Amino acid sequence: MIDQAPAIVLLAPFLTAVLVVLVGMKYERACFPLVLLGLSFSVAAAVQTILQVVEAGTLRYYMGGWPPPFGIEFRIDGLNALVALTVSTVALISAVYSKNRVPEENGDKISIYYTLLLLVVTGLLGMVLTGDAFNLYVLLEVSALTSYALIAMGTRRATVAAFKYAIIGTIGASFYLLGVGYLYIKTGSLNMFDIHEVLVAEDLHRSTTVLVAFILITVGVWIKMAFFPLHAWLPNSYTFAPTTTSCLLGPLVTKVMVYVMIRMMLTVFDPVYTFVQLNWGDIVVWMAVIAILVGSLSALAQTDLRRMLAFLIVAEVGYMVGGVWLANTAGLVGAIYHLIADVFMTLCVFLFAGIVFAKTGKREITATHGLFAKMPLTMAGLAVGALSLIGIPPTAGFFSKWYLIQGGMASGHWGYVVALLISSLAMAVLFFRIFEYALFGVKPAEGHGDHHAGDQGKFSEASASILLPLMGTASLVLLIGIFNQSIVSIITDFLVQFNLADPMFR
Amino acid sequence: MELLKAIVGGMNYWIFIILMMIGLYAMITKNNLVKKLIGMSIFQTSILLFFISLAVKEGATIPILHHDQAHAKQGDHGEGGKHSDPSHKGKEAASAIEEGKEKPSVSHAGSSKIDPDRFTNPLPHVLMLTAIVVGVSTLGVALSITQKLYTEFGTIEENEILDQLKSGDD
Amino acid sequence: MTPPAIISITPVLASLVSLLAVIPIILLGRRSNLREGTSFVAGIVKFGLIASMLPTIMAGSTIEYTLWEIIPNLAIAFRVDALGMIFGLVASSLWIITTLYSIGYMRGLKEHAQTRFFSYFAVSLAATVGVAFAANLFTLFLFYEMLSLATYPLVTHHQDKEARSGGRTYLTYLLTASILFVLPSLIYIFIKTGGGLDFVAGGFLEGRIGGTEALVLLLLLTFGFAKAGIMPLHSWLPAAMVAPTPVSALLHAVAVVKVGVFCILRVYSGVFGIEFLSDLNLGVIVTWIAAFTVVVSSLIALTQDNLKRRLAFSTIGQLSYIVLGMALLTPKGVTGSMMHIAMHAWGKITLFFCAGAIFQATGKKYISEMVGIGKRMPVTMAAFFIGSLSVIGIPLAGGFWSKIYLLWGTVEDGQYAMLAVLLISSLLNAAYFFPIAFRAFFCKPEDSLFEAKVEEAHPCAVVALSLTAVVTMFLFIYPEPFFALADAAAQHLMNL
Known part of the structure; x- marks a missing residue:
């Protein structure tokens, strides 16, 4: 069983999806426990995998026992193991959140909803784990197709957004496939590691074909991760989708695509190629700067x-793309750590x-009026997430910003550093605006007079199934921040092989 | 002359580029959602064609091995997997496919008597089979979204939908 | 040589104790007596823990404790030395008195959400002591930010429009400055030195960075710690006066603002090093910036009619005294600057207590409405007078000693311009404080706005403000503990 952990990470949600379709036809109530069970298995397997990776180094798993380059290989190093654990954890948390929300928002489609949820998770986990470039495309489409459907389950604006997303997403995926x-054509292989070996061994990095491949793949991935100015699909999709959907997709989809970009840049093409030979770092980091500023503003x-x-999210994608293209260890550590931290803060x-939507039925920021008095725990959860996004220690967001700024300074990209700081301030403004609404909503008469007794009556916290996920996530944000060393050490172990300290990366 | 050579020499590529552009054009400019989807289909198909054209070799045939041919090859793979079972039939077929690659640059298997030039490369075909399935599913999902849009807005013209969204509240 | 450092968890506990006290405070929210009892106990325990370290520090040793390494080469670590001790002692002892005062004030006015008030108060104190005992720049920054955030709900306590805009100004200034100026400087220093960031007597930047970099970093860090209220980043302090008076008293006369100057002192002495700064002649720039703030804020204070705002501008000026003293980079100047942290704290908190007591007893906020109030609230106004003496620097109050040392520092360095600035400013201080006390006691009976009947504020408040006034006078007679600490710290930092 333990040897099969990498496969279970992926197969648990997939098989559960099949089961949910069948069972859900008759017993709709059984869906949720099944989903929970499947995702818990996935999380457990992901934990097992990461422990194995930390202990024994890179793990190679051959799907169905077929050795590469024929079969599909899962080669799991520190990077995938971390991201896979993150994805499965988030899936589990948002599944818990969906317990009461799905019946409320999509009451007639409970089993369908859960099936799609599990399939999205399968697709995302597959993209993270697979070592096969074509397989990645298929899983990309699996997650994309299901997410179109999940988004279209929202309001009618969401349907329009889903259509737009489908068109743009297909273009992105097709670019990737073309790449x-x-x-x-050049390497005759689809296994990522094999491609890399061939590229290096035969010195194919000078070939125009490889250059075109790199551009196509990068642009395709950028479209899917909503890197400005390719972000047009994102805002409406996540705004009008059911809240359960945006809790699942909002944090995950873009980050997994960032993972794919990192994987492609480092493992498939070589860092020497992407950073030194192409030398686009400056341009891309400036694009990231624009993305950060436009997103935050x-x-x-x-x-x-x-x-x-x-x-x-658009701004955060800029953080990560910029961090990666800084082409130094601190920048990459920052980008990867931010990837994980950002999933949880988002x-x-x-x-x-x-x-807020569940309690008030409103989407506007002003709906948070007076929530501090009514829902102190919820507000505490938000406070942790918000402080992390702003970058206040000791939350996770502070440390990712620390590494990113360190990377920016080390390579002399002052524009990027300034953009990060301005974006922090913008987020501070954003969230303190919410805090203000929440704090000043109910106005005690003239500020004086004992309202203590009155406060208790208005107290109405959300139900446990939607509150607990928030509390859990908030504590994870704190834990990831406080124990960032252990995550960062996994990331640096992963990055050692690329020898980024080499002076040629300057 | 050079230009002509470039065009004729890479005929397949040019055709797929033209198809792709037609598809992209339709996706971006068409107002009717179904026409957009038709464009999307053309776009995807052009990529399928591109992959298929990679597999073609002059004078090559379909890669099906006779029994004796297959039997001649019993080499072991350099990197045996955890669960690999060398005597498995399918694996041999797989290694035969490997031989058929255009650039068997890094040798993964031992020597072989099969001449790869006689067979077209089956791998792109296999891949495209998957890609076709993906394409069809995309189209299916997109069409059902279109249908949902039609029931919600009563039209599949993009500008009319946007007008409705602008005027009415959600 | 200095005795070896002692490893002990006491400084961590000293910081954490008030953080932990939040839990019982919240749980006991409905029973206000027990709740305030907890505040008291926490305050006394905190003070006890800090005082227990005093003998060790007096003996010239330090107490260290490293929690854990949070970024490679960068740990959350605590270290108690003489400078930190001064600040820790002042903050924790005043917390006890302020709790007493708060009870009087909050109950007297029947304020709402008292549980929230006391909880965030405790959190703020944890952060303050954390800053005092931080062993490196990173830990310092961590607690600095924690303090900014924990005080926000206190500033906006009234939850009305005024509180809202005040709170907004408050956070905008503090967060913007710290994120834009301090954080990048921190990371830049981290890159340049390859880690550590531990405060070292004599600094660790010498030889690592050039003159221009040093100047930029110095300015970034001086203005970045905006809690020090150096102009032009001072407007948050008057804005924060919308808070209930105990908050203004402890936080905006002692904890928050002193954290600002304390951070600056730490950075000058522990990061740059006094020698490095004087080699580059950077102290002069800072003295002029501080001198500007000293004079201008005193002039503005003259024009304020709202008592708390006048006190706020006075605080801004006095904070710059401390920065100025440090920037003189002479032994006497540094000693005076450190003593002024303590002396000003006791004097200014007395003044704020009085302002709060007046408001609580009469509802008056404006100085023009306080004519003749001395007859109604004699104890309060007497305390006010003593507090003014201390802040102005006139004998019979502790402030005299720190000012003398500051003046001595300017003479020592031959900076007669600064001497003039300090003297002018003292005159201005007298000009904006004496009329208040004078008109309170010695107005013509027909001008008096109050009846002669004595009616003081809530007894808790009166006890508290009398206590601080007495201590202020006591510090004139016996400045020894703070003087010894400041002297030891200065000796240590100047490598004498």
Whole structure:
């Protein structure tokens, strides 16, 4: 069993999905426990995998026993293991959140909803674990198709957004597929590690075909991760989807695509190629700077809570793309650590938005009026997520920003450093605006007079199934921050092989 | 002359580029959602064609091995997997496919008597089979979203939908 | 040589005890007596823990404790030395008195959400002591940010429009400055030195960075710690006066603002090193910036009619005294600057207590409404007078000693311009404080706005403000503990 852990990570949600379809036809109530069970298995297997990786180094798993390059290989190093654990954990948390929310928001489609949820998770986990470039495409489409459907389950605006997403997403995925085709022409292989070996061994890095492949893959991935200016699909999709959907997709989809970008840049093409030979670092980091600024400033202009968060995702993607292209260890550590931290902080704030919607039925930021008195625990959860996004120690967001800024300074990208700081301030403004609403909503008469007795009566916290996920996520954000060393050491172990300290990366 | 050579020499590539552009054009400019989806289909198909054209070799045939041919090859794979079972039939077929690659640059298997030039490369075909399935599913999902849009808005013209969204509240 | 450092968890506990006290405070929220009892106990335990370390520090040793390494080469670590001790002692002892005062004030006014008030108060104190005992720049920054956030709900306690805009100004200034200026400087220093960031007497930047970099970093860090209220980043302090008076008293006369100057002192002495700064001649720039703030804020204070705002501008000026003293980079100047942290704290908190007591007893906020109030609230106004003496620097109050040392420092360095600034400012201080006390006691009977009947504020408040006034006078007679600590710290930092 333990040897099969990497497969279980992926197969548990997949098989559960099949089961949920069958069982759900007759016993709708059984769906949720099944989902929970399947995802818990996935999380447990992911934990097991990461322990194995930390202990014994890179883990190679051959799907069905077929050795590479024929079969599909899972080669699990520190990077995938971390991201896989993150993805499965978030899936589990948002599944818990969906317990009461799905019946409320999509009451007629419970089993379908859960099936799709599990399939998205399968696709995302597959993309993280697989070592096969074409397989990645298929899983990309699996997760994309299901997420179109999940988004379309929202309001009618969501349907329009889902259509747009489907068109743009297909273009992105097709670009990726085309890029893989070009790589295949040159190397005759689809296994990522094999491609890399061939590229290096035969010195194919000078070939134009490889260059075209790199551009196609990068642009394809950028479209899917909503890297500005390719982000048009994102805001509406996450704003109008059911809250359960945006809690699941908002944190995960873009981050998994960032993972794919890192994997492609480092493992498939070589860092020497992507960073030194192409030498696009400057341009891309400046693009990231624009993404960060546009994302944060657009967020300021929003009145809809989830739309504001969606623009924050655009900014955060800029953080990570910029961090990766800084081409130094600190930048990459920052980007990867931020990837993990950001998943949880985004989840935290999306869960908050979901709870606000559940309690008030409103989407606007102003719906948070007076919540400090009514729902102190929820607000505490938001506070942790928000402080993390702003970058206040000791939350996770502070440390990712620390490494990213360190990377920016080390390679002399002052524009990037300034953009990060400005974006922090923008987020501070955003969230303190919410805090203000929440704090000043109910106005005690003239500020004086004992309202203590009155406070108790208004106290109405959300139900446990939607509150617990928020509390859990908030504590994870704190834990990831406080114990960032252990995560960072896994990341640095992973990065050692690329020898980024080499002076040629300057 | 050079240009002509480039065009004729890479005929397949040019055709798929043209198809792709047609598809992209339709996806971006068409107002009717179904026409957009048709564009999307053309776009995807162009990529399928591109992959298939990679597999073609002059004078090559379909890669099906006779029994004796297959039997001649019993080499072991350099990197045996945890669960690999060398005597498995399918694996041999797989290694035969490997031989059929255009660039068997890194040798993964031992020597072989099969001449790869006589067979077209089956791998792109296999891949495209999957890609076709993916494409069909994409189209299916997109069409059902379109249907949902039609029931909600009563139209599948993009501008009319946007107008409705602008005027009415959600 | 200095005796070896002692490893002990006491400084961590000293910081944490008030953080832990939050739990019982919240749980006991409905029973206000027990709740305030907890505050008291926590305050006394905190003070006890800090005082227990005093003999060790007096003996010239330090107490260290490393919690854990949070980033490679960078740990959350605590270290108690003489400078930290001064600040820790002042903050923790005043917390006890402020709790007493708060009870009087909050109950007297029947304020709402008292549980929240006392909880965040405790958190703020944990952060303050954390800053005092931080062993490196990173830990310092961590607690600095914690303090900014924990005080926000206190500033906006009234939850009305005014509180809202005040709170907004408060956070905007503090967070913007710390994120834009301090954080990048921190990371830059971290890159340049390859880690550590531990405060070392004599600094650790010498030889690592050039002159221009040093100047930029110095300015970034001086203005970045905006809690020090150096102009032009001072507007948050008057804005924060919307808070209930105990908050203004402890936090905005002692904890928060002193954390600002304390951070600056730490950075000058422990990061740059006094010698490095004087080699580069950077102290002069800072003295002029501080001198500007000293004079201008005193002039503005003259024009304020709202008592708390006048006190706030006075605080801004006095904070710059401390920075100025440090920037003189002479032994006497540094000693005076450190003593002034303590002396000003006791004097200014007395003044705030009085302002709060007046408001609680009469509802008056404006100085023009306080004519003749000395007849109604004699104890309060007497305390006010003593507090003014201390802040101005006139004998019979502790403030005299720190000012003398500051003046001595300017003479020692031959900076007569600064001497003039300090003297002018003292005159201005007298000009904005004496009329208040004078008109309170010695107005013509027909001008008096109050009846002659004595009616003081809530007894808890009166006891508290009398206590601080007495201590302020006591410090004139016996400045020894703070003087000894400041002297030891200065000796240590100047490598004498």
